[in-house]
Amino acid sequence: MDYIGIDIGSTSAKTVVMDHEANIIHSFIVPTGWSSFDAEKRIEEELRGRIGKSGQFHCVSTGYGRNAVSWADRRVTEITCHAKGASFLFGGGSINVIDIGGQDTKVISVSSGKVIEFFMNEKCAAGTGKFLEVLSGRLNISPEELDHLAERHTEDLSISSMCTVFAESEVVSLAGKGESKENLAFGVLRSVAEKVAALYGRLSDPGTSRIVLTGGLCRHVFFHKILSDTLMQQVTSCPSALYAGAIGAALLCRDFNTISQH
Amino acid sequence: MMTNRKGICMEVIKDLPEVFDTFAEQRRNSFLTVKEYKEKGIPIVGSYCSYFPKEIAMAAGAAPVSLCSTSGETIPEAEKDLPRNLCPLIKSSYGFAKTQKCPYFYFSDLVVGETTCDGKKKMYELMSGFKDVHIMRLPDKQDEEALDAWEKEILKLKDVIEEKFGTNITDEKVREAVSVNNQANLALEALCTVMRHDPCPITGHDLFRVLNGSQFKFDRKKLPEEIDTLRVKIESDYAGGRMIDRRPRILITGCPMGGATEKVIDAVEDNGGIVVGFENCSGEKNFGIQVDETADDIYRAIARRYLDIGCSVMSPNPNRLKTLGRMIDDYHADGVLEMDLQTCLTYEVESAKIRSFVTGEKGIPYLQVETDYSQSDIGQLNTRIAAFIEMI
Numbered sequence: 146m147d148y149i150g151i152d153i154g155s156t157s158a159k160t161v162v163m164d165h166e167a168n169i170i171h172s173f174i175v176p177t178g179w180s181s182f183d184a185e186k187r188i189e190e191e192l193r194g195r196i197g198k199s200g201q202f203h204c205v206s207t208g209y210g211r212n213a214v215s216w217a218d219r220r221v222t223e224i225t226c227h228a229k230g231a232s233f234l235f236g237g238g239s240i241n242v243i244d245i246g247g248q249d250t251k252v253i254s255v256s257s258g259k260v261i262e263f264f265m266n267e268k269c270a271a272g273t274g275k276f277l278e279v280l281s282g283r284l285n286i287s288p289e290e291l292d293h294l295a296e297r298h299t300e301d302l303s304i305s306s307m308c309t310v311f312a313e314s315e316v317v318s319l320a321g322k323g324e325s326k327e328n329l330a331f332g333v334l335r336s337v338a339e340k341v342a343a344l345y346g347r348l349s350d351p352g353t354s355r356i357v358l359t360g361g362l363c364r365h366v367f368f369h370k371i372l373s374d375t376l377m378q379q380v381t382s383c384p385s386a387l388y389a390g391a392i393g394a395a396l397l398c399r400d401f402n403t404i405s406q407h
Numbered sequence: 408m409m410t411n412r413k414g415i416c417m418e419v420i421k422d423l424p425e426v427f428d429t430f431a432e433q434r435r436n437s438f439l440t441v442k443e444y445k446e447k448g449i450p451i452v453g454s455y456c457s458y459f460p461k462e463i464a465m466a467a468g469a470a471p472v473s474l475c476s477t478s479g480e481t482i483p484e485a486e487k488d489l490p491r492n493l494c495p496l497i498k499s500s501y502g503f504a505k506t507q508k509c510p511y512f513y514f515s516d517l518v519v520g521e522t523t524c525d526g527k528k529k530m531y532e533l534m535s536g537f538k539d540v541h542i543m544r545l546p547d548k549q550d551e552e553a554l555d556a557w558e559k560e561i562l563k564l565k566d567v568i569e570e571k572f573g574t575n576i577t578d579e580k581v582r583e584a585v586s587v588n589n590q591a592n593l594a595l596e597a598l599c600t601v602m603r604h605d606p607c608p609i610t611g612h613d614l615f616r617v618l619n620g621s622q623f624k625f626d627r628k629k630l631p632e633e634i635d636t637l638r639v640k641i642e643s644d645y646a647g648g649r650m651i652d653r654r655p656r657i658l659i660t661g662c663p664m665g666g667a668t669e670k671v672i673d674a675v676e677d678n679g680g681i682v683v684g685f686e687n688c689s690g691e692k693n694f695g696i697q698v699d700e701t702a703d704d705i706y707r708a709i710a711r712r713y714l715d716i717g718c719s720v721m722s723p724n725p726n727r728l729k730t731l732g733r734m735i736d737d738y739h740a741d742g743v744l745e746m747d748l749q750t751c752l753t754y755e756v757e758s759a760k761i762r763s764f765v766t767g768e769k770g771i772p773y774l775q776v777e778t779d780y781s782q783s784d785i786g787q788l789n790t791r792i793a794a795f796i797e798m799i
Contacts, residue, residue, distance in 0.1 A: 209786065224794035249790075260798045262766075265791060267777070268784060349766070 147202040148402070150394030151188060152223065153177060153210030156247030156274055156361065158184040161391040162196060163399060167233070171195050172388055177247075181210025188214075205398035207390050209248070221397055223390050224253055224263050227359050230393030232258035234386055235357045241348060243341060243372075243380070244360040244389070247274040252345045254354065264347045271307045272340025274361045280333045283313050284326055291330045292365040298331035312336065334368050338375040345376060358382035359389035423644065426637055427613040430620030437623040438510045444470050444625065445514050450572045453515030455500055456523055457688045457716055458545055460561055460709050462698065464519075465584035465627065466576045467568045473622045474518070475509035476500040477666025479780030488533060494750050495780040496663060497526045504534055512538075517571055519564065521545040523720045524753055541567050547722050549714055558710035565706075581705050585698045587627050592694035594631035595621060598638045599690065601645070602683045605739055606653040608645040611682025612672045618689055619665050654681040655799040658740035660731055660761065662748040663688040667780035670788065671746045678793035683738040686731050687746075692716050695730065719753035727757075728764050735769050741799045744792065745775040772798050 147170070152159040155177060162171035173191055177184045196202065206214035207226040214220075223244070231242040232255055242253040250272045253263040270276050274288070281288045302324065306312040316329055345351055356378055362368050363386040373380045385392075429436075441451060450469040454461075461471040481502025482495060488505070489498055503509035504518075512518070520531035521543045531542050543560045546553035565576050595618060601608050617637065624630050657680045664671065664687055675682050684690060696715050702708035717727030735743065743765045747754045758775045765773040774795040778784055 209790070222790050222794040222797060224790070225797040249787075260794065262772075263794060265787070268787070 146402070147196055147200055148395045148398040149192070149202050149204040150226070150391040150396070150398060151185075151204065151206045151208075151211075151214050151217065152226065152388075152390035152394060153181045153184055153188075153206065153208040153213060154223075154247050154361075154390070155209055155249075156278070158188060158208070158210065159388050159391040160188050160192065161388050161395045162192070162202075163392075163395040165399070167396060167399060169388075169392070169395075172385075172391070174387075177210065181213040184210065185213040203398050203402045205394040205401070207394045218398065219401060221394060223249075224251055224265075225260055226390045226393030226397065227251065228253050228255040228260045228393065229258050229396050230389035230391070231255065231357050231359050231386070233392055233396055234359075234383065234389060235355070235381060239354040241345070241351065241354045241356050242389075243345060243356060243358050245272070245274060245337070245341065245358070245362045246360050247278075249273060250341055250344060252341075252348055254348050254350060262349055264344055266340070266344060269307075270309045271312075272337050272344065276309050276312070276337060276340075277333065277362075279309050279313060280316060281330075283316055284320075284329060284333075286326075286330075288361075289364070291333060292367045294327050294330035295334050295371070296367040298327045299325065300328050300331075301335070302328040302332035304329075304332040304336045307336075307340065331371075334365075334371050335375070337362075338368070338372045341372065342375045352378075356380045357386065359386040361387065363387045423609065423613075423640065423649075426640070427609075427616050431616040433620035433623040437625065440625060441470075441472065441511055441514045450517075451511070451515045452568070453512055453518045454520075455527070456521050457693045457718070458521045458523060458543070458713050459519050460564065460713055461627075462581060462584040462588050462709055463561065463564050463568060463576065465588065466565075466580040467572055467574045469516075469568065469572060470625045472511045472515065472625065474500065474512050474515070475503040477663075477668065477780070478503075479667050481506050481508055482780060489530065492750055494524075494526050494748050495667075496748055496751075497530050499780060500527075501530050501534060504538060517541060517568070519543065523718065524751070526750075539571075545720070546714070547720055549721055549726070554707070554710055554714055557714050558707050561706055561710050561713075578705055581709075582700065585700055585705060585709065589697045589700060591621075591627045591630040591634075592697055594634035594638075595694045598634050598641075599684060600737075601638060601641045603738055604645060604650070605656070606650050607656075607681050607683060608641050608650050610651060610676055611657075611659075611684075612669065612676055615664070615669065615672055615682070615685065615689060618685070618693075622693075651681060654679055655796050656681055656683045656739055656741045657796070658682075658684050658686060658731075658734055658738060658743050659690075659746060660686040660727075660743055661745040661758075661775075662751050662754050664746060665689060667782070668746065668748070668778060670782065670785055671744070671776065671778065671792070674785070674788045674792040675744065675796070678789060678796050680742075680792075680796040680799075683740055684734050686727070686734050688718075691730055691734065692718065719751075719757040724757065727761075731761070731764070732769065735765070735771065740771060742772040742774070742795060743769075744795065745773065747775060747777050749777055749779040 148163045150161045204217045206217040211220040244251045250266045254261040452464040453474045464471040485498040485502030522528045698712040699708040
């Protein structure tokens with residue numbers, strides 16, 4: 146029996162296939178593109194190639210496009226899935242999870258894989274992947290390059306506008322004054338870190354638990370340093386935390402089906 | 408029509424879904440009633456808020472009506488005069504008034520407003536430019552000094568109404584109105600208690616449709632019988648096995664709800680939860696407190712009843728915590744969901760206190776969502792509220 150977790154986010158769709166012992170046997174990402182239904186078709190195709198037509202499986206879908214997976218046994222929100230997935234990756238005690246997604250950023254207080262409390266950004270792109278996407282586009286680089294460039298910054302530049310549209314014009318005007326790309330990249334990442342830190346501060350217990358980062362910025366190693374400096378606490382992440390939502394979904398899928406079998 | 412045991416003709420008791428639909432359509436169905444009242448020469452007094460002491464209007468032989476304020480339809484028109492980043496309830500109220508799209512407003516001879524929050528207070532000033540608006544000065548605390556001031560405001564309202572409609576409001580008429588309104592409130596309160604059952608007999612949205620629709624039943628005298636019949640029917644159906652499967656039980660608190668913001672009730676009930684009660688102006692705040700009918704000074708008793716409402720405009724506001732705590736226990740709530748309207752400062756600031764009371768003292772999860780009258784945040788609301796229900 147295979148347990149499939151599918152996390153269709155606004156930017157990318159993550160899929161994880163687990164076996165009965167919770168070993169990850171497949172994982173892959175497809176860009177969500179314009180439609181979560183379209184992304185779901187591509188995922189289905191990829192899965193067919195990997196686990197074949199005859200394989201027996203169960204599936205839980207999550208993320209904003211969770212309803213596109215019509216054949217999933219259940220649909221669970223990304224908050225519950227990230228909590229479950231992060232506990233699997235980083236240990237089951239008390240952790241505070243920061244998930245920076247394409248259009249939503251969440252902070253989740255977790256104990257033994259269960260959500261205790263969570264907060265999400267309001268109707269605004271500040272502090273989300275969308276902000277990075279727009280601003281890196283303006284700098285004519287990919288979001289990944291932003292991290293490498295920022296590492297070589299010479300000044301701790303600040304971008305004061307929280308609004309994505311205003312921040313974009315602020316970057317344009319700073320660039321027009323001859324500010325270096327490296328410093329601007331740093332400013333953009335720090336802006337995200339500050340917005341995330343403000344959201345993080347709303348948790349009832351921000352101080353004592355370990356902080357882990359999931360979602361799109363798991364591979365931005367220099368960003369982890371900026372975020373740790375802003376929060377004045379160590380932030381831990383790992384490359385597979387990009388799959389935390391899908392891993393959580395697969396684990397929940399395994400839980401649901403093993404419990405119901407008894 | 409059929410005949411009951413006493414030989415009186417009565418309408419066949421309808422099935423529950425039909426009753427709920429009738430209540431949901433009450434607002435629209437009463438458009439004609441208000442016109443008929445008008446033609447019969449019955450004065451109409453419009454209001455927006457739970458603080459309005461209906462009894463005074465009723466004692467004058469006038470019909471008190473709730474005015475339209477829950478749809479986003481008239482907000483663009485309101486924003487020609489009002490700032491965009493203002494509470495949608497205030498914008499909607501003003502928009503309906505200005506565009507004459509609310510028949511109840513159109514037919515109101517007098518509109519009574521209260522100085523609850525700053526936004527409403529200043530909006531009423533603008534509204535007075537095209538309507539006869541009387542503004543009651545509501546104190547922001549609940550001590551004896553405030554009670555004295557509020558009693559004076561109620562007496563002033565009596566004078567205004569007497570003069571406006573050329574009537575004499577006697578103590579006797581006031582006491583009669585108090586009794587009628589108490590009975591109506593008690594019937595609504597009793598109806599809410601059906602949600603104490605676990606599992607629940609009906610959905611929270613169906614209960615809401617009745618509570619909301621009952622505001623547009625102008626004949627308050629007839630209301631108790633109708634509501635009691637419905638309650639008995641729900642209870643007997645429940646005894647017969649009609650119920651909703653067991654789900655996480657959510658208590659709603661916060662700003663007034665209705666129309667556009669019913670999306671929040673749907674978000675709970677479409678995602679596997681059930682709303683068991685409303686600690687807001689659609690529920691407890693509106694009918695959970697009664698006037699002491701035996702009081703020597705009936706005006707002081709009315710003043711006390713309304714001043715006791717646990718609205719966030721009060722500072723401090725101990726009654727909200729008291730009511731909320733009692734409701735969490737009575738309705739076996741598994742979680743509290745606070746719905747605040749965008750830019751409603753008093754509720755938003757108070758939410759920190761509510762959060763610590765609910766999660767600390769009562770030990771159950773709490774979620775606050777901020778929304779407006781648009782439908783653009785339904786996806787986000789669903790995710791937040793579904794995750795909240797998954798926590799339970």
